[in-house]
Amino acid sequence: MAEPTLQQVFGANATQDANTITISKADLTPVGLTSSATNRAEQLFVAILLKAESYLNPTNQASDSDIQVTIDDGFVSIVNRNSQNYRQSTYTIALQKLDTSSNIDPDDY
Numbered sequence: 001m002a003e004p005t006l007q008q009v010f011g012a013n014a015t016q017d018a019n020t021i022t023i024s025k026a027d028l029t030p031v032g033l034t035s036s037a038t039n040r041a042e043q044l045f046v047a048i049l050l051k052a053e054s055y056l057n058p059t060n061q062a063s064d065s066d067i068q069v070t071i072d073d074g075f076v077s078i079v080n081r082n083s084q085n086y087r088q089s090t091y092t093i094a095l096q097k098l099d100t101s102s103n104i105d106p107d108d109y
Contacts (some may be wrong), residue, residue: 001064007037010048023048049091068109070094 006014025035031050033043053071061067074090080098097108 003066004055004064009052011051023051025063027051053091068096070096 006016006021008021008028010021013022013024013027015022025033025039025047026048028044028051029035030056031047047088049071053073054071055070058065058070058072061070070093072092072094074092077088077090078085079088080086095104095109
């Protein structure tokens with residue numbers, strides 16, 4: 001199989017050129033983002049993470065050996081911070097490449 005495409009990972013409207021990547025907020029609404037002109041950075045990051053996880057996951061990797069990055073939702077726990085309980089969702093991001101060096105280089109994936 002071929003490497004995952006930008007559209008498979010980030011949505012049908014995702015595009016890129018030499019200087020920018022564009023991910024449409026409309027492609028992030030299926031994972032729960034409410035699109036607005038003032039979305040916070042953390043909202044957008046979580047939406048992008050969830051969108052990528054919907055394709056880059058261990059189940060899809062099992063049938064497509066070209067997937068080298070997987071995102072796996074792990075477990076939920078309750079943590080206490082500032083005297084309040086918070087639900088903490090833990091995700092594992094695994095980066096797999098041939099064992100040729102120990103450094104992480106985005107160009108290897």
